[in-house]
Amino acid sequence: MTVELIQLLTPEGERVDNPEYPLDDVDIKGLYRDMVLVRRVDTEAIALQRQGELGLWASLLGQEAAQVGSGRALSHRDMAFPSYREHGVAWCRGLDPMKLLELFRGVSHGGWDPEEHKFHLYTIVIGDQTLHATGYAMGIQRDGAEDEAVIAYFGDGATSQGDVSEAFNFASVFNAPVVFFCQNNQWAISESNERQTRVPIYQRAAGFGFPGVRVDGNDVLACYAVTRKALKAAREGQGPTLIEAFTYRMGAHTTTDDPTRYRVASELETWKLKDPIERVKSYLARGGEADGSFFEQVETEADELGKHIREACRAMPDPTPLSIFDHVVAGENAIIDAERAQFAAYLDQFEEAAR
Amino acid sequence: MTVELIQLLTPEGERVDNPEYPLDDVDIKGLYRDMVLVRRVDTEAIALQRQGELGLWASLLGQEAAQVGSGRALSHRDMAFPSYREHGVAWCRGLDPMKLLELFRGVSHGGWDPEEHKFHLYTIVIGDQTLHATGYAMGIQRDGAEDEAVIAYFGDGATSQGDVSEAFNFASVFNAPVVFFCQNNQWAISESNERQTRVPIYQRAAGFGFPGVRVDGNDVLACYAVTRKALKAAREGQGPTLIEAFTYRMGAHTTTDDPTRYRVASELETWKLKDPIERVKSYLARGGEADGSFFEQVETEADELGKHIREACRAMPDPTPLSIFDHVVAGENAIIDAERAQFAAYLDQFEEAAR
Amino acid sequence: MSTGDTTKLTLSRALNEGLRRSLDTDPKVMIMGEDVGKLGGVFRVTDGLQKDFGEHRVVDTPLAESGIVGTAIGLALRGYRPVCEIQFDGFVFPATDQIISQLAKMRYRSKGQLTLPVTIRIPFGGGIGAVEHHSESPEVYFAHTAGLRVVACGDAADAYTMIQQSIACDDPVIFLEPKRRYWEKADVDTTAPIEDALPLGKARVVVEGSDVTLLTYGPLVRTCIEAAAAALEADGRSVEVIDLRSLSPLDAGTIAASVAKTGRCVVAHEAPVYAGLGAEIAARVTEQCFYHLEAPVLRIGGFATPYPASRVEDHYLPDLERILDGVDRTFRF
Amino acid sequence: MSTGDTTKLTLSRALNEGLRRSLDTDPKVMIMGEDVGKLGGVFRVTDGLQKDFGEHRVVDTPLAESGIVGTAIGLALRGYRPVCEIQFDGFVFPATDQIISQLAKMRYRSKGQLTLPVTIRIPFGGGIGAVEHHSESPEVYFAHTAGLRVVACGDAADAYTMIQQSIACDDPVIFLEPKRRYWEKADVDTTAPIEDALPLGKARVVVEGSDVTLLTYGPLVRTCIEAAAAALEADGRSVEVIDLRSLSPLDAGTIAASVAKTGRCVVAHEAPVYAGLGAEIAARVTEQCFYHLEAPVLRIGGFATPYPASRVEDHYLPDLERILDGVDRTFRF
């Protein structure tokens, strides 16, 4: 099988037309702005982790186009199920980045309202969310909501998990309106693609009975167009699509990871030439669609965002000891209540002592 | 995609040649005999269950060709990992049918030595054995044993289980010498194929990076030839193959099942015309390869086998109460020893009382 | 209001009626699992429901337990109330990750903004002469998992009400059904309003007694009731039998009140004693009733072995004799 | 024979040396898991092993825990001794079915004709400021499962010997590593013959005492040793600390002997108290030492909640103060 990669904007910033994926109304400047801002969120978060303000951070560096392109392709009614690295998608859904920092700071396990921005909580157990997305899509079918679809995000490594194959199969058998968006960033921590699959990931879909397509994951226009088309097909009752966004994890797996142990620096260099943001910038500049002031303005915006994040992060209050017992169950639970009471009494001893 | 079905013997008993699958030395009379005898094992077992001698039986009726064809394609060094319906494969491996009846009578959970006949214990949890087979094949690679391969048996329903997809992927990534033999008997208890997959099962393999082929599962010659070829490829380092044997479960799922609740009788009628044994008989008869005496002789053999099974089954001793504690662990375990001692003492009370 | 008149139903039938009632009253209720449609489940608990409520509400799923629970979670996030059927106890394990890491924790993860009203029905326990993996008692795996409710019904009447309460409950519920009791009948009042039923978290004193407390649940409830009768007859011992019904959380109050009264306690379940639910009960009762206990809480249960071949399972399962033996032993202290 | 001279090693390094020793002495020993190769595991426990023993013996697997354990079973059937690394406690659950239904039961199923010498290494427990699923204590799920050995090391010296004993053991072993202690050093005698080491099933009295028995394992061993010192200093209480080491089977003899002596017992673990291993210990100790106990066995552990966000985990985890509080309470009876 020949592996074809859908690309609408070359690394050099030249537009390529593809009749299957027309690009009419897309706001390229907006996409550029999104990518710059989410990259800034990422940079700030990494810095904050270094300073001990965050316990951990999973960087999206290099995956901005895959996330912003697919994220902007979603309608406000579509539901997204992220993994743990989808900060760019979160941004497109309108979720306050501080919510993400809360999780990585260790102040909560997430705690935002998924329905408010149609963006589910981060899922850390690899692959689990693909079944949740599929089930949610089965709910959409039952509601007869023809203007809604679901998108499930996961990585190349996740494709090895049984749950992901089960999600592919459930979605196919029930013809559920879900788009499987795999960001193939070439690495699962220290394991490269050949440890996960012998053939291109997008080809996995055919064996489950639905279309798979590989898109240049560093091309925000292609990611936008391909995702939009797949979502449309899903809404129109054509079932699932697997999108493999071929991209690269430019940073470490997380702030605790040391990529020098398992991959060569030259790899990063070649991918830098395909930077998702640079190519849009040169396209906008060359085509005259944007001038210096636009780029400056976005930079200023980024600076302000960065400032806000640094301040807001440090200002985050820690949870109270007794909050440990909150929201475990909806109903009554005498066991939890008893433990809470006993622990409260225990803590009071020290209060007493302190007096 | 066009679905092609490999067939070397038509339902009417005519030979079809296929250059890819030459049939030189095959002992067709032997295959016929195997099928007749395993069908008799099956018939007797069902009868014994009716009479309360077995707790349960999973009938292979209709799947004799798939099992005998693939089973006879195995070399004596190849290892087989069955599910729970592979009585025909067990037969080909030389396992005493009484061992199978032990399990279904409730005298043991299996208890035969898998290495003796290169036939692993039955696995009842759907799909689990496909990973064991893959791991065993990875061991063969490490042993550098180029004349060994593994075959894993499972059903159409099993293909939905995450573990089976994981087995496909591990086998592909590690290029393990394992043949995945799926008996698609059209039903997973009451669920037909469309509840399990939207495309033909054999197509699942391509998405994992290895070949898949569909064979007429009621054609013992095709099953033999296709399996032999796949095993040869595995031994030669070409990695896994998925074989979908297209067949039919002519009986109930097990003796506790009532198929009239979910499938129409006409379905069985059409499949009866494709009976795996009949077509071989007519082929042998027409070609004059076998005369009446041969068929009679096989019948007599079957009758003797049946007699033996009936007697041996009733003669099976029940396990002793204290055997419950045997073979839980290889090493010492004070907890188990204490429980055994206490239970033994408890049982003695009644002995005492009885005196 | 209850018209008072009851009907005799098997436990399996009572569940069927309860499910029907839930499907009737709440359009968001769904049933999903293997063979739950035309076949009505291998135990016929969902018999006729797909015919009456359609394939969209009673769904035959692909053969994948993780997929069943995982998609049920997604459906619950969408506002549905899925009731998942796990065909047999031994087949719940492929779904463990979705149950422990997702179903049980999502509400907590969301700071209470998400509720997952998913009910997972599991026929459990032995005694039906089945092959391996069909006689397991996995309750403690779930009881130890925070965020789940774990309940077990002991007779048809509770089966009918508890399944409805579980489905109505906003928390995920592991609903354990005593498979060898499916065919046993009891009086069920299908006219009584569900609100009047004993709450899901409450234990029930099924036999009042004063000498020793016998705690159990699921398939052994009936066995323990018979044991109480036998003990009274044999040596005039008054055994109080409590059907725990809720395994997580435990109704500690009801248990402690009884043990404070009797001073002796025996726990019986089919699951292996080692690190089984009986351990939690024994530890808790001892903490709460230390000065009342005349003897240590004794545990009667399965052995620290896999479930044995069916021809010998009667020796593995706690029967009337072994339970009485346990009761006797508490009087030897 | 031991030359007596020891080296100071971190727990993680001690495991690495132990694994190296096992790979060296038995060509059938293999290591498999996610990122165990070039990376050496996220905790560097397998650091350098792939380089020295090759990709066939130290295998980076696809990202699938069920696949890792399932293929390890197949490799064991072929005569290998796979050591599977589960990257974090919270990720063992996808492998539950293969562990509970296959790994634990296959020997029994085969009437002792099959042995599965598979070791499953699991970094467990909290205290490292991690995100969700990285601080779980799943031990009781496995302790309740017949057919498995469950062990936990508490310091580098035990880590070094116990990992080798586990790999040499013919039974499947769930090997729990106290992740927050990986970087703590202890004297390890790498010259001592493994045969001289304390057997895998034995508990170890790490602090002798006479007033109360404090039972623990894994990450809390050190905390309990500190608690014992504090108790002695604060109010002259003599606390005997026992590192259980083996969670299944329990070394009931060593435990009972201590409690018979002290008359008081406290169990501490990070896992939720509810239906946790402490329950089994409390129930068992009470049965065995009923007349010796001056107070009920008290359990100090995690709460009946999911593991909380890391900024508040110090309140969830039993620390020196909470353990001492438990000790104090046993003297109020």
Ligand SMILES: Cc1ncc(C[n+]2csc(CCOP(=O)(O)OP(=O)(O)O)c2C)c(N)n1
């Ligand atoms: C079930 C499970 N196993 C292991 C892990 C540990 N882990 C976290 S991220 C990761 C690699 C994931 O790779 P991939 O799916 O490609 O996503 P990426 O991190 O590259 O975005 C692993 C093994 C996990 N979170 N869940």
Ligand SMILES: Cc1ncc(C[n+]2csc(CCOP(=O)(O)OP(=O)(O)O)c2C)c(N)n1
């Ligand atoms: C994990 C698991 N889930 C459910 C079952 C119950 N069960 C036994 S056989 C069966 C259907 C299997 O169908 P298929 O794979 O097609 O094999 P067949 O029985 O048709 O040979 C089911 C659901 C099981 N044994 N294991």
Ligand SMILES: [Mg+2]
């Ligand atoms: Mg990746």
Ligand SMILES: [Mg+2]
């Ligand atoms: Mg089938």
